[in-house]
Structure formats: C-alpha cells, structure tokens
Amino acid sequence: MIKIRFIFILVSTLGCLLGNSQNAIPSWQPASYKIVGSNYQTFTTTQYAHVFSGSKHNVVRLAPELKGLTGIKLPYKTDNPLKLKFNEPVKVIVGVFKDENSNIKANKNAQLVLQNGLTISGLSFVDVYAMPYSKGTHVINTSGLCTVLGVIKANETLNFRNAECPDGNLWNPTFIVEGFSDEKPLFEIIGGQNSPVVDEGMPGTEGIQGGFEGGRVVKVGDRYHMFPTERAGEVGVEAYYDRVKTKIGHWTSTDAINWKRESTILQASGTYAITEDDNPMNDRRAAIWSYMPVFNEVANKWYGYYLAYTVHKEIEPNHSFGRIWRCESIVDGIEGIGGPYKDIGIIIEPGLNSKPWEGRQGVASFFPYKVSENEWLGFYSGAYPFKTWDDYPKKSGKGWFVGLAKSNSLEGPWKRLDATINPITSMHPFFVENPIVSQLPDGTYIAVFDGGPEGWGHHLPNMMAYSLSKDGLKWSEARYLPIETKVDKWWDIMRTPLCLLPEGNDIYTIVYAAIDLKRRFHPMGMVKVKLNKEALAERLQKL
Structure with a gap:
C-alpha cells in the first residue's frame, strides 16, 4: 500500500481545470x-x-x-x-x-x-x-x-x-483512458451511485476512524459479501495510525448499495516495530490488509488470503516486510463465507527467494486464480524496491510492482516465477496495486486493480484500471476507467476496485475505495459497467 503520512492537497486554481471542479471563467463559444x-x-x-x-x-x-x-x-x-x-x-x-x-x-x-x-x-x-x-x-x-x-x-x-x-511530462508514461482512445471501449460506464455507499456515520462504521481500503467483494446467491480493510485506528490518535491498527470486516448487501456490517474477521495488533530490519522480535501482524476470499470447491471451504505487515514508525515505507497468510472457514460449504475462520499459516513471505524489486514492502498483496485443472497462478506484489540487496533494509526506491507465483493447488506450496516473467511490467511499467482476477464469458482473464494516485507527489492516472490475458500469464497494457464521466466525482484520489461482478446481460458491478482529501474517513463507492463483446473480440486479436 502507498504510504500516506502527510497529505498534500493540490487545489485547482482559476487557471487550470481539474476534473469536475467548477470554475468562474466561462468557456469560449464554439463556431461550426x-x-x-x-x-x-x-x-x-x-x-x-x-x-x-x-x-x-x-x-x-x-x-x-x-x-x-x-x-x-x-x-x-x-x-x-x-x-x-x-x-x-x-x-x-x-x-x-x-x-x-x-x-x-x-x-x-x-x-x-x-x-x-x-x-x-x-x-x-x-x-x-x-x-x-x-x-x-x-x-x-x-x-x-x-x-x-x-x-x-x-x-x-x-x-x-x-x-x-x-x-505534461510529469504524466509519463502516457496511458490509455477507456472511451477516449482510437479503439472501441471494452466497458461502457452506465451509472452507479453519485455518493459513497458506505460513509462515515452510517451504521457499522462506529469505531472506524479512517474508513476503508482494498479487499474483495464476492456474490453468493443474491447477497454481496464485502471484506474491506477497515482503517480503524483509535480515537484521539493521529490519522496515520488508522492504517496501522486495522481490521478486516465482513459486510453484506442485497444491492451493493445498502450495506450491513456483520462481523470482524481479523484484527491487527497495531504494534510498532522495535528493529529496522525483518526481525522476528517485531510484531509481524501489526497491520492487516487486503483480505481475498476464494472458494475452494475441492475442500468445500472458503479460503481467505490476507496480508500482514511489520510497521516501523520512522522508515519509509512504514508498512514493511509483508507476509501472506491463508485461513479457512470453519463452516463447510459456500454458505460458510461469513466465518469464523482459522489461520493455517504463511504461504509466501520475504526470504531467500525474494527479488530486489519486491522491496521493503513486499510481499504486499496476493490473489490466486485457476489456469488449468492442476495449476493455479497468483499475483503477488512488492513496493519500494531495492536496487540491489546491498540497499537492504532502509535504502529503497519507488515503484509498485506485481509478479506471479504458481502452485498445483490453493493450499500451495507457492513458487515465484523467474525473471523472464517477473516483475510484470506490460500492464504498467511501475504501478499496479491489488489486482483481482476473474474471467469474462469467453474465458478471457481480466484483472482489475488500483491504477495509481494523482497526489502525494505522484502523477499517475488516478483511475481504476483493467488488463486482459488469454492465458493468465501474459497481460495487456492497462486501460483506465474514467467513471467520473458518468457519476458525480466525490473523491480526490481513486484507489482500489474490490470486484468485477457479473450481473447478467453483460453488466458488471464494481465496488471501490476512494479518498476525499478533505476528510479523514475514506468511503466506499459503487459503479456499474457494461461489457462490449464486439470490442472484446477485437481486443483479443491484438493480445
């Protein structure tokens, strides 16, 4: 996750129009x-x-x-x-x-x-x-x-x-915005909510100081199940602590608009590290993020994959040395999604098999998906890379990368792919966060992910993004979804999509986390998109 300690708000002046900002200077009158x-x-x-x-x-x-x-x-x-x-x-x-x-x-x-x-x-x-x-x-x-x-x-x-x-050179590399390029848009943004669907003061948000970030939404029958990272923090403690003392909540809805909090799945300790390296003396579950539930049909259980960090108070990034844990639902069957869950163990972590691009923050997320009867691939990520291992543990650069690991089962063991594949820079050369993979009706793999902020010193697209793959291994250049062209833009910084859920008739629901910089609380939003199958066929020919 991107470090957010000091927030710099870029205010649009009367000079240059940003997004949907209103401005007193009128437009020039066009002539035909x-x-x-x-x-x-x-x-x-x-x-x-x-x-x-x-x-x-x-x-x-x-x-x-x-x-x-x-x-x-x-x-x-x-x-x-x-x-x-x-x-x-x-x-x-x-x-x-x-x-x-x-x-x-x-x-x-x-x-x-x-x-x-x-x-x-x-x-x-x-x-x-x-x-x-x-x-x-x-x-x-x-x-x-x-x-x-x-x-x-x-x-x-x-x-x-x-x-x-x-x-404009600050926005480099250039990027493709869906619906604004020469190609047909794969998704038409058909609407959604013009305000957050989960916001401060709504039932269930009590005790959550800082709002939400990534996780996953799945649909079981006619009910949506959301597992967001809750930036709980503590009353009277600085806002940065919201992202240290975190929870994984379980929320449900029948329409992806009105949500009810059901339970707490996991709770982080919120304890800061006492050493600057990856040392077992530190609490390695100080912050918990990015819970990804996946149903294992063979075991007839829900598996939850989640990220646990060491948190240092001084060294950037403060979230460091991520480890991916797997837990299992105690209740069998697809209805066991609400838990309770029991921890099974760590599936991938920093160690001898790590690469310098995984950096001080890696492993920073994980999402598994099936590519054949006996093979699974999993996106895992890293951030704040080391140029060489001589830079460990404090001298890190900038970049948010993903790679792939493989396994013969959801249980693992998971093995990182080699440098001919990792890191995957075809999606974006240095920013991909929290990809979640599903398949379109023709079997094409699609990953939706955080496309990077405009803010905190960055000049990234500030939109959620998607990438396509025929085989789950080779991924296309990202396309970015400008959802503010169809719904009111209540956010300053777009963050993480939690799903791409099919609803029938080629319509999909996306629930997403975003940030209004004027507020400590980060809400959740929802938007609907429609798949253009003709555009998909054209796009596949170019993959």
Whole structure:
C-alpha cells in the first residue's frame, strides 16, 4: 500500500481545470466548421480527450475557456495541411508545445491567448494561440507538433493570461483512458451511485476512524459479501495510525448499495516495530490488509488470503516486510463465507527467494486464480524496491510492482516465477496495486486493480484500471476507467476496485475505495459497467 503520512492537497486554481471542479471563467463559444478533403476525426476538448490519432497522449488539465470545444484529431507530428470551411468569420484555437517546432509560432496572425493553457500527458507545456480566418475555405499549416483544440466565433473576447497548467511530462508514461482512445471501449460506464455507499456515520462504521481500503467483494446467491480493510485506528490518535491498527470486516448487501456490517474477521495488533530490519522480535501482524476470499470447491471451504505487515514508525515505507497468510472457514460449504475462520499459516513471505524489486514492502498483496485443472497462478506484489540487496533494509526506491507465483493447488506450496516473467511490467511499467482476477464469458482473464494516485507527489492516472490475458500469464497494457464521466466525482484520489461482478446481460458491478482529501474517513463507492463483446473480440486479436 502507498504510504500516506502527510497529505498534500493540490487545489485547482482559476487557471487550470481539474476534473469536475467548477470554475468562474466561462468557456469560449464554439463556431461550426467542416473538415475538407480528409477523414480526420474530431474530439470534444475536455479532460481525458485523446488529441492525436495513433498515440496515447491525452488531456489531463485544461483552462476552462477551452472546455467543450470541438477539436480535430490530427496524426501525431503531421506535415499534411489542414483544410477547413467556415460559414462565418472565426478564430481557430491551436495548442503548441513549447519544446517542439511548429509553424503556428511563426504565423504573424497567431495571437498567444493562454500561456500554459492545457496539459497533455507525456508532452511539454502547451501554449494556446488563436488564428483569425474569414468566411470560406482555408488551408491551415499544422506541420510540426500542434493540436487543433476548436474553432470559436470571431467576436469572442480573448484576454491573455497564464492558465498555469503543468508540464505534461510529469504524466509519463502516457496511458490509455477507456472511451477516449482510437479503439472501441471494452466497458461502457452506465451509472452507479453519485455518493459513497458506505460513509462515515452510517451504521457499522462506529469505531472506524479512517474508513476503508482494498479487499474483495464476492456474490453468493443474491447477497454481496464485502471484506474491506477497515482503517480503524483509535480515537484521539493521529490519522496515520488508522492504517496501522486495522481490521478486516465482513459486510453484506442485497444491492451493493445498502450495506450491513456483520462481523470482524481479523484484527491487527497495531504494534510498532522495535528493529529496522525483518526481525522476528517485531510484531509481524501489526497491520492487516487486503483480505481475498476464494472458494475452494475441492475442500468445500472458503479460503481467505490476507496480508500482514511489520510497521516501523520512522522508515519509509512504514508498512514493511509483508507476509501472506491463508485461513479457512470453519463452516463447510459456500454458505460458510461469513466465518469464523482459522489461520493455517504463511504461504509466501520475504526470504531467500525474494527479488530486489519486491522491496521493503513486499510481499504486499496476493490473489490466486485457476489456469488449468492442476495449476493455479497468483499475483503477488512488492513496493519500494531495492536496487540491489546491498540497499537492504532502509535504502529503497519507488515503484509498485506485481509478479506471479504458481502452485498445483490453493493450499500451495507457492513458487515465484523467474525473471523472464517477473516483475510484470506490460500492464504498467511501475504501478499496479491489488489486482483481482476473474474471467469474462469467453474465458478471457481480466484483472482489475488500483491504477495509481494523482497526489502525494505522484502523477499517475488516478483511475481504476483493467488488463486482459488469454492465458493468465501474459497481460495487456492497462486501460483506465474514467467513471467520473458518468457519476458525480466525490473523491480526490481513486484507489482500489474490490470486484468485477457479473450481473447478467453483460453488466458488471464494481465496488471501490476512494479518498476525499478533505476528510479523514475514506468511503466506499459503487459503479456499474457494461461489457462490449464486439470490442472484446477485437481486443483479443491484438493480445
């Protein structure tokens, strides 16, 4: 888990629009136009807009004046002129990258109207120019690297200002946002709750100071069962302790909206370490996270896989040397999901078989899934990697990675795969957290996971993500789900999806944890998505 000790809140100013933030500066009024002699597609200039064909660059910040204009999706770095037809006098709005050559800068009629007017992932600062044109058909020289963001009416008043949008190179590597790229979206976001489904003050949240984080939701019959990490903490103790003294709760619902807390499955000790290394003198169950229930049909029992940490008060990351435990339901059958559970033992832990990429935090999560009659694979993770073992135990870098282990049964033993597979960087080169695997109707494996925050010094997509696999071994590049395009964004930082549950008619339920930085309590949300089988077939051809 990402360390959250000091929270830095990035406030959107009047200069640069973030997400669904409201802003006093009105949008410019668009004018209609027609593209002549080419088949370029258009896009709506808004957050996540995909501005170039054949690339992954997308808008992550924009000045409010630009929002809602109709841009033109040019090829990345084209030398082909653009011909446009106007029915009235207009101004063409073009974004020009400061560290790239573009003929727009040399155009004497081009007026600089917005310095740092928008941010496009993986590219430098963007200045916005307005170029006047009369009624009729005109050829616009767009050679070099620039983006046509829209066309506005000629009488629009344009006042120069610095919109203060940041450097797009901070968002590197670039990433694919579902529904905003050249490909068909695999999932359509069809709605969900516009506010948290489990929030502070609701029944069952008593004694939970800091809200929730990852875990898993499963459905048994017509009832949902949620096993979140409860950031319990203590009254009167600093917020950081919420993620040290944790619980695993069991909640149920008939609609994934109204939840009832049933019991506590596990309770962490909340005891800080007394040494800085991975030492048995430390309490190795100081914090407990990421409970993953899996039904074992052979044993006719629920198995629970969960993470137990050593917690150091001073060394980053404070959650260190994770160990994955397995427990079993005492009650047989699928109805035994509510427990009680008994601990069986540790299945994977730091040791001689660890690799430096697992870092100080690894093993930091685990999720098993079946790939054949006698073979299981399991995602396990690490974070704050060591460059070499000489850096152990304190000198760690940054990165949140996953790898695969294999076993002939859910009981284990689990063996890490070798360096030809691990770590898996095809999903994202340095951030994948808490993947949960299921299968789509055609048997394709899908992993949903935390795609990384925008905040705490990071510039990650700030969306939940998914990856596909034909065999459970090789995984595709992540696609990120911008659910705030269909539900009200009540969070600042998106965190962990706890499920992708089929509901029939290709509709799926996702329950997720997210953070409102203005509050100590981290709520849970819910959203519905619909699978596009045609898009899935096209995607599989490229895997």
